[in-house]
Amino acid sequence: MIKFILCSNNIVDNNYSNTEIKIKDAAKSLFLKKGYSATTTRDIARESDINLAMLNYYFRSKRRLFEIIMFETLYEFLSKMVEVYNDEKTSLEQKLKLCSEKYIDMIIAEPLLPTFVLNELKNNPTSFLKMPTTKMIMKSNFVAQYQDGVKKGIYRKVDPIHFVTNVLSVIVFPFMCSPIIMKIENLSKKDFNIMMNERKKLIPAWIIQMIKK
């Protein structure tokens, strides 16, 4: 029998088996590290310490297992993002600070995620299409507050998509370059994370300077 769950650390009622989680956790780890094609079903079976046949028993195929993991990962990630963007109580500047902190923490916890997602997305943009949260970003309180600032003459006017793109760029891209940055600056993984943590304070200031008149 095949069952569906959102993710291993989920609140929803779970009567799923233990091996099902073991498979998903191992598969997610391997997919993130090596990508879809380079990960074999035997890799997953070995890593999760289950019998190879169990993968097909629970998930029917490697492709389906991948799609479930991709969906859940995206959903979890985007949900957390939208959360900050839509907080009614915080100002734009507070949001910038909050999302820098939160996103950097999130990516430090799962540094392979951005490259993985953007890479797999390129071949199969449909996964993202299904995400309800995707389009919400441009209609978020965050964007509204920026546009409000433009109206009031506080901020320079520019298409909000540029604004949002810039914020995400300076937050996410450095992680995708981590191998390069670590190499040219001779940093350990720990050093690199310190550098990223520095950026939590720097990024909000940079963005404000970028948009302030």
Added chain:
Amino acid sequence: MIKFILCSNNIVDNNYSNTEIKIKDAAKSLFLKKGYSATTTRDIARESDINLAMLNYYFRSKRRLFEIIMFETLYEFLSKMVEVYNDEKTSLEQKLKLCSEKYIDMIIAEPLLPTFVLNELKNNPTSFLKMPTTKMIMKSNFVAQYQDGVKKGIYRKVDPIHFVTNVLSVIVFPFMCSPIIMKIENLSKKDFNIMMNERKKLIPAWIIQMIKK
């Protein structure tokens, strides 16, 4: 007999055969589109319209073919980058304008390159290690000019690695998000490129605002 050449559009003396180029061009296109693992030798043979055995005849293995292509691609890309950074005649602000224009043009011409490189790099950082140009960026005229501006009190002081990272982030990252941006903004590929071309002018201004006191 196996011969080595830098790239198909190279100046160096070429007595390489036609099929060798055909293989490399097809392989590069496929590797960029699907990644190393998802690309099969038969894919490459079909795309380049050569016999499967010719791949091993000229390049000995898929892995070696990939590494040659990766090296050449990186070399070409980084060379062009360093070129702008080290121009003695231009000011920092001019360099910002020039590199925005040049890099955006480069990536529009080969939009899959950044994601491909950063993704494959994650598994195999050695390819980048071999690049002589990598470390040069931090010792470039570009960085020196920024630090000079800091000394003169014109620019805010921050570790140059942050400065360089930010510039590259706002230039490159949007391309890596192109599927997402196109989706949430309902853009065609053409529209997206128009948006990227807009950024050629915007980015230098943003960066200056970011660093100027």
Added chain:
DNA sequence: ATATGAATTAAACAAATGATTAATAAAAAA
């Protein structure tokens, strides 16, 4: 024209891979 080496081809090989099967063990329901 002929001989020699390079280029090309079709066929095949061995290993890897996604998936299935049939038998067995464990758990749940009767």
Added chain:
DNA sequence: TTTTTTATTAATCATTTGTTTAATTCATAT
């Protein structure tokens, strides 16, 4: 307990994949 459903296992299948081989064609130099 017995029966029935669910979970697990080892073995196997059919393709796919990277690579090689042996034969053949092509080009060039003698």
